[in-house]
Amino acid sequence: MLPFVTFHVPDAPALTRALALDDVVGRDPGCEICIAHASISRRHAQFKRDPDGAWAVVDLGSKNGLRLDGQRVQRVELDSGRWFAIGDVYAQFELVSPQLAESRASSVDRRRTASQTMRALLAADPRDSEHLKRSLAAFVELAECRRGFVLGGNGRHAFGVLARHDADDAPVDAADFDGSSGVLQRCVQERRALFVSNLPDAAWLKGRASIVAGGVRAAACLPLLDGGDLLGLLYADTDEGARMFDALDAELLGAFADDIASWLAAQALDARVDALGARLRDQGDAP
Numbered sequence: 001m002l003p004f005v006t007f008h009v010p011d012a013p014a015l016t017r018a019l020a021l022d023d024v025v026g027r028d029p030g031c032e033i034c035i036a037h038a039s040i041s042r043r044h045a046q047f048k049r050d051p052d053g054a055w056a057v058v059d060l061g062s063k064n065g066l067r068l069d070g071q072r073v074q075r076v077e078l079d080s081g082r083w084f085a086i087g088d089v090y091a092q093f094e095l096v097s098p099q100l101a102e103s104r105a106s107s108v109d110r111r112r113t114a115s116q117t118m119r120a121l122l123a124a125d126p127r128d129s130e131h132l133k134r135s136l137a138a139f140v141e142l143a144e145c146r147r148g149f150v151l152g153g154n155g156r157h158a159f160g161v162l163a164r165h166d167a168d169d170a171p172v173d174a175a176d177f178d179g180s181s182g183v184l185q186r187c188v189q190e191r192r193a194l195f196v197s198n199l200p201d202a203a204w205l206k207g208r209a210s211i212v213a214g215g216v217r218a219a220a221c222l223p224l225l226d227g228g229d230l231l232g233l234l235y236a237d238t239d240e241g242a243r244m245f246d247a248l249d250a251e252l253l254g255a256f257a258d259d260i261a262s263w264l265a266a267q268a269l270d271a272r273v274d275a276l277g278a279r280l281r282d283q284g285d286a287p
Contacts, residue, residue: 001080001095003055005047008090009037011186013195013250018101019055023047025086026060039064039087047078055093057084064088108248115142115252119259131263136165136234139256143220144243145236149177151184152224152232152264159188159232179237180219187221187233193254194221195245218243220253224261231264 003019015035017023023032028042041062048056055078059065064087065072076084080095096104118138122131132150140148147166153159161177177184187194197218219237223230234257 001097002101003047003049003078004094004096004101005033006092006094007033007035007086008092008197008244009035010088011194011196012037013248014197014244014246016246019047021047021049024060025057026062035086035089037087037089040089041087045086054078057086057093062087111142111248111252115255118142119255122259132163132260133165135256135260135263136163139234139253139260140165140167140236142256143236143245143249143253144240145218145220145238146240147179147238148234148236149179150224150232150234150260151177159184162232177235179235180216180221183219183221184233184235187223188230191223191225191230193223193250193257194219195250196220197244198241215239217241218245220245220249222253222257224257224264226261226265231261231268234260 004016005019006014006016007025008014015033017033020032024043024046025031025033025035025040026043026045027036027040028034031043041060041064043060044062044064045057045059045066048058050056056075057066057078058075059073066076067073067085068076076082078084078093080093082093084091084093118141122135122138125131128134136148136150140146145167147164149161149165150163151159152162183194183196216237217239218241219235222234224232224234234253236253
């Protein structure tokens with residue numbers, strides 16, 4: 001059986017890693033498992049295997065420690081399915097058969113291939129008037145969400161809906177954004193991708209009207225950047241409570257965000273060129 005640990009990092013994609021003997025988890029990039037979260041020490045904990053093959057995780061003198069069932073401990077014995085916490089990052093240990101590990105790897109390959117195929121088809125005709133809607137529909141499908149939005153604007157707060165996609169074809173006003181305003185605002189402020197798998201449980205989102213009214217359980221929000229300029233936001237959410245975003249989601253959805261940002265930047269450039277051409281023609285026609 002092969003040992004794996006999945007780390008559920010707040011507001012970030014889950015990280016699954018196969019374990020090797022004496023792997024260290026910490027914030028230091030030199031650690032075998034690097035988790036960039038404020039509650040994680042530079043060298044936080046180490047995974048150990050006993051001579052009989054049993055696994056454990058041991059605290060390395062970290063500030064925020066290890067917790068099992070809410071209690072701080074020095075060592076956690078790891079049975080398959082065991083949950084524990086490293087700082088504020090919850091983790092689950094699994095023993096996986098080689099066949100299941102191979103099946104998961106094949107699933108990753110299939111998703112990457114599907115993503116590449118979708119992006120190639122969309123890139124074939126970027127001047128199609130429906131390009132943005134098609135790109136958003138592909139993004140929502142890949143995110144395994146119910147609906148999505150592309151928002152564009154010219155500043156920190158002036159964002160409006162450019163496209164909307166609902167997997168269930170709900171009759172809505174395309175001009176309205178009724179997803180999580182809290183996720184949107186934080187993405188704008190921090191200019192980084194957010195992946196939140198349990199929105200009602202997130203401390204910074206508790207009681208938000210958009211969460212309660214919309215029944216939103218999981219959401220992904222990615223900034224659309226052109227150099228240092230924030231062109232807009234790419235957002236998807238779902239009411240399915242089991243949706244958990246992982247590192248592969250971050251990779252594939254991030255590629256879509258880059259594509260859409262490039263498309264928006266090209267559209268803006270075309271508009272400026274057209275406006276300049278119109279002014280030059282007007283000057284040429286002036287008496």
